[in-house]
Amino acid sequence: AQSVTQLDSQVPVFEEAPVELRCNYSSSVSVYLFWYVQYPNQGLQLLLKYLSGSTLVKGINGFEAEFNKSQTSFHLRKPSVHISDTAEYFCAVNTNAGKSTFGDGTTLTVKP
């Protein structure tokens, strides 16, 4: 069975500062990794995904993530955050056996 651990439940950061949201996964089969963002009172939407190839994946809104197989991690980064990035962020793993598993989410709060 696969699992996802988001290491920080809340991350407060000041505007224009860099941020890293951490995600570790475990799985006994090949995985596909996703980051989704959920703005208040909305559904989740895709930020980026890793399927294969380059381990550095770029997504929308200036976010990027790096897949590290040896450390089983898929951390999300942004060099300079904006107030509008305040949201909840979910790491998810899909295996080729079928299921999606989401982490518990990280609440990013960007302060002025």
Add this chain to the structure above:
Amino acid sequence: DAGVIQSPRHEVTEMGQEVTLRCKPISGHNSLFWYRQTMMRGLELLIYFNNNVPIDDSGMPEDRFSAKMPNASFSTLKIQPSEPRDSAVYFCASSLGRLAGEYSTDTQYFGPGTRLTVL
């Protein structure tokens, strides 16, 4: 495209009543998912359909929950009877999912959710 459509957006009901949540997936998508989100349990996958057929319902909490997909453009999640612990936000999502089991690489597109409160 209108995206995934869910109705109602908010539902308040009393314990013991039947609740029906509705979902219209994105046209052309073959896979449909129902999720439940709570503070305590996070985001849970309840059931997954591919080509209108339930593929995996192992996340359905108990017999009070049932889901149907009578055609490619409509699905329902029913709770009967409802209990206060069912209070949550219920999301429907869809993806291309051309073949059962191959949805793994697909992006899931989520609806806005239905906030259910059972008193």
